[in-house]
Amino acid sequence: MTNESSLKILREFLLERTEIPEEKITPEASLEELGIDSLTQLELLFEFEEKLNISLPDVEERPKTIGELISVVEKHMSAKALTD
Amino acid sequence: MRRVAVTGVSIIDPQGGSTQDFFERTLLGQSSITFFQNDELPKPVASPALHCAGFSAERSIGKALASSMDRYSQLGVAAVFDAWSMAGLSVDAEQTNDRWGVSWGTALGGTHAYEHGLRDMWKNGKERLPPMSVVLGMNNACASHIAIKLGLGASCLTYSIACASAATAIGEGFNKIQQGEADLMVVGGSDNPLLYGVFRAWEAMRVLSPGNAETAASACRPFDRTRSGLVLGEGAAALILEDWDHAVKRSAPIICELGGYGSNCDHQNLVRPDQTGQVKAIKMALVNAGMQPRDIGYINAHGTATLEGDPIEIAAIREVFGSHAPNMPVSATKSSHGHLMGASGAIEAAITVLALAQDALPPTANLNDVDPKCEGVMHIKGQSIKNTNPKGAISNCFAFGGSNAVLAFKKSH
Numbered sequence: 001m002t003n004e005s006s007l008k009i010l011r012e013f014l015l016e017r018t019e020i021p022e023e024k025i026t027p028e029a030s031l032e033e034l035g036i037d038s039l040t041q042l043e044l045l046f047e048f049e050e051k052l053n054i055s056l057p058d059v060e061e062r063p064k065t066i067g068e069l070i071s072v073v074e075k076h077m078s079a080k081a082l083t084d
Numbered sequence: 085m086r087r088v089a090v091t092g093v094s095i096i097d098p099q100g101g102s103t104q105d106f107f108e109r110t111l112l113g114q115s116s117i118t119f120f121q122n123d124e125l126p127k128p129v130a131s132p133a134l135h136c137a138g139f140s141a142e143r144s145i146g147k148a149l150a151s152s153m154d155r156y157s158q159l160g161v162a163a164v165f166d167a168w169s170m171a172g173l174s175v176d177a178e179q180t181n182d183r184w185g186v187s188w189g190t191a192l193g194g195t196h197a198y199e200h201g202l203r204d205m206w207k208n209g210k211e212r213l214p215p216m217s218v219v220l221g222m223n224n225a226c227a228s229h230i231a232i233k234l235g236l237g238a239s240c241l242t243y244s245i246a247c248a249s250a251a252t253a254i255g256e257g258f259n260k261i262q263q264g265e266a267d268l269m270v271v272g273g274s275d276n277p278l279l280y281g282v283f284r285a286w287e288a289m290r291v292l293s294p295g296n297a298e299t300a301a302s303a304c305r306p307f308d309r310t311r312s313g314l315v316l317g318e319g320a321a322a323l324i325l326e327d328w329d330h331a332v333k334r335s336a337p338i339i340c341e342l343g344g345y346g347s348n349c350d351h352q353n354l355v356r357p358d359q360t361g362q363v364k365a366i367k368m369a370l371v372n373a374g375m376q377p378r379d380i381g382y383i384n385a386h387g388t389a390t391l392e393g394d395p396i397e398i399a400a401i402r403e404v405f406g407s408h409a410p411n412m413p414v415s416a417t418k419s420s421h422g423h424l425m426g427a428s429g430a431i432e433a434a435i436t437v438l439a440l441a442q443d444a445l446p447p448t449a450n451l452n453d454v455d456p457k458c459e460g461v462m463h464i465k466g467q468s469i470k471n472t473n474p475k476g477a478i479s480n481c482f483a484f485g486g487s488n489a490v491l492a493f494k495k496s497h
Contacts, residue, residue, distance in 0.1 A: 017151040035148075042215035 006048065006070045013047050027067030034049050038062070041069065054080065085378030088261045088343075089496070091336040092171030092324030094163045097435045098317075098421075100138020103166065107438045110420045111468040113449040117422050124280045125207075132295035132303035133278055134317025134422035139429045149229070152216070154194040159224040159320035160274030162231050165428075168270070171324040171461060172336050175233065185238030185266045187257030189250030191426030192282065193223030193242075199279050226274055238266040244426065247386070248310040248347075248483035249273055250321075251429025255345035255489055257325055267330045268463045273430035274320030280480055292389055304423075305450040306387035306416035307394050307458040314388045317422030321430035323437065327455055340440045341494040343476065344373025350486035357393050357482050362400035365488035369478060370404075373492040377405045380412070380492075381474020382445045383461075384436045386482045387416020395457040396481065413472065415464040419449035429481040433491055436479040439497050445469045 013026050020034050031041065041063070045056050056076055063069040097106035097456045098116045109116060120133035131328025136159065143151035144162035153161065164186075165175050197220035201213040224242040231240040239260065243253040257269035271324060277283075286292050293313035295303035304315040323342075331338055346368025350361035370377065386397055394416075402409045417435050424431050439445050447464040454463055474495065 018148045019146060039152075039216065039219065046215050 001082060006073045009048060009051050010066065010070065013044060025066060027065065028069065029066045031064060031066065031069065044069065045072070051078070085262050086264060087328035087341060088258050089326045089328045089331040089336070089338045090323055090340050090342055090437055090493070091326050091331050091338060092167035092322070093339060093434050093437050094166035094170065095321040095431055096136055096139055096159050096163050096319050098134055098138060098319065099134040100140070103434070107435065110417055110435060110446045111444050113420070113467055115301040115304070115420045115449050115472060117301055117317070117420070119295065119297040120278060129280060129283045131283060132293060132300035132315045133313065134319060134424070136318055140236060149233070151228060153388070154197045154220040154225060154276070155198065155318070156190055156193060156274045156276040158451065159187055159276065159318065160188065160226040160272070160322070161229050161233065163272060163320040163322040164270055167272070167322040167324050168234065170337070172334070180237055180496050181268070181429040182234030182237035183266055184236045184268040185240065185257070185260065186227050186236050186270040187239065187241045187243070187253045187260070188227035188230065188271070189243045189245070189253035189426050189429060190226060190275050191244055191246050191249050192275050192277055193244065194221030194225055194469045195282065196276050196279055197221035199281055230270055234270065236270065245487045246483035246485050247423070247489045248429050248481040248489040249426030251427065251433065251479065251481035251489035251491055252347060252487070254323060254342070254346055254429065254433055254491055258342050258345050261325055261327050267327045269325045270322065271325055272320065272322035274428035275425040275427040276318045276346045277316045277425045278318045280460060283316065292316065293389065302450045304389050304419045305465060306385070306389040306419050307398070307454055308451050308454045309455045311389040311391065311394065311455070313390055314418070315422035317424045319421070319424045319431060321434040322426050323430075323433060338496045339355070340437055340496045342491065343494040344369045344371070344492035346370070346372060346488070346490040348488055349422060350488065352486060354486070355469060355484050357396045358486065359396050359400045359403065361399060361486065361488050362482055363403050366400065366404045366478065366480065369490040369492040373476065373494065375476050375492060375494070377408050379475045380405070381472055382436070382477035383412060383414045384432045384439070384441055384477065384479040385414050385416040386480045387418055387467055389418065395455070397482065398460060409461050412461050413445050413469055414461040414462050415446055416450070417446050419451065420446070429479070429489060432481070433479045436477050436491070436493055440474060440477050440493055443471055443473060445472065456484045469496065
């Protein structure tokens with residue numbers, strides 16, 4: 001699993017459900033500035049779990065950017081790969 | 085007591101047109117009811133229904149809002165945005181007001197969210213529901229979206245009283261303005277009963293009118309000798325109510341006045357309507373409005389087209405209006421739009437407002453042969469009656485559970 005595919009899932013989700021322009025969906029973009037609230041973040045984590053067939057742990061610190069949100073998924077995927 | 089002006093009105097046209105498009109079809113006695121079918125298992129639904137096939141949530145309220153709502157909220161918010169604009173207010177304005185509120189009605193609320201989730205689990209083997217399910221399905225979701233989007237701080241209330249939900253929401257919103265607790269209230273209702281479990285539940289009560297693709301439009305025949313029950317419908321309608329001086333001060337378009345509201349409970353039976361309770365509710369609305377029976381020139385009846393309910397309502401009207409009853413224009417517009425459950429009081433109040441404002445009284449569609457048990461009033465048949473210049477009109481809603489809600493509107497002068 002690469003960073004690219006997580007970003008693709010996130011892009012597709014946001015394009016389908018929000019009016020955020022595609023060019024603004026970058027790793028550096030602030031979730032707050034894009035209007036991605038805590039509820040939408042929960043939906044996104046659910047989407048990752050469904051699409052990647054994983055079970056994400058509760059996060060201790062809320063991600064603030066697109067990149068941080070994706071790294072939650074990436075870290076879990078890396079840990080999972082090591083233990084599999 | 086403060087006077088209450090109606091400054092905005094909107095109905096979701098099932099065919100995707102405007103409020104006026106829908107009203108004009110209703111004046112012509114044209115039913116918007118179609119034959120509704122789906123492919124749900126084990127037994128697909130195939131029944132006459134009011135289906136808002138022409139409604140696009142994304143087009144009406146935008147993709148972002150639409151994707152955060154269940155269908156009943158989408159319909160409701162779309163109706164409110166339209167009424168809000170008609171009242172000369174801007175949806176996009178960064179405004180908040182602690183003297184403005186919302187009072188909304190729905191019987192089923194977000195039932196769709198739960199039914200959809202359950203079916204997904206059982207049919208597709210899913211073990212859990214998406215995180216948004218709770219906020220999609222909660223029955224105050226629509227009112228909350230309205231309050232958040234329009235900055236309404238006075239109240240965010242939802243009434244769930246079966247068929248009287250929206251009429252009660254309108255009446256209680258009216259009370260808030262009349263008693264000085266708010267200056268403007270967004271009121272109305274929305275519902276989505278076109279759900280698998282809801283259809284099957286109503287079928288089991290043996291009160292749904294049968295029909296097919298050819299007969300669906302005439303499936304709902306209130307007061308007719310051949311009536312065969314009600315037709316389920318989804319939809320929404322909204323009114324903007326304002327303190328009269330508040331409306332005048334901001335030069336809002338005053339469509340008519342909401343003069344009175346009567347509500348009570350039959351306390352008799354869960355499903356059988358009660359003439360005594362209905363009479364009391366109608367009289368309360370008239371007294372509250374400071375109107376006499378002779379001041380009323382149109383009644384939008386509850387008229388669901390059930391064998392038992394229709395004659396009881398006509399008897400109640402005859403008792404209240406006495407010698408005026410034989411000349412009292414009455415119609416049940418459910419014949420055109422079906423039974424919108426918790427939103428029925430909203431669509432019928434909106435039609436009553438338009439009838440007063442445009443001096444055009446809609447007919448009971450499909451009414452050809454009045455049941456002798458329903459005689460004693462002037463049934464509006466065929467097409468509308470125009471230029472009668474009514475001073476006032478009432479809209480009746482009588483719910484399962486025994487709750488009655490009657491709204492009395494006055495022509496604005």
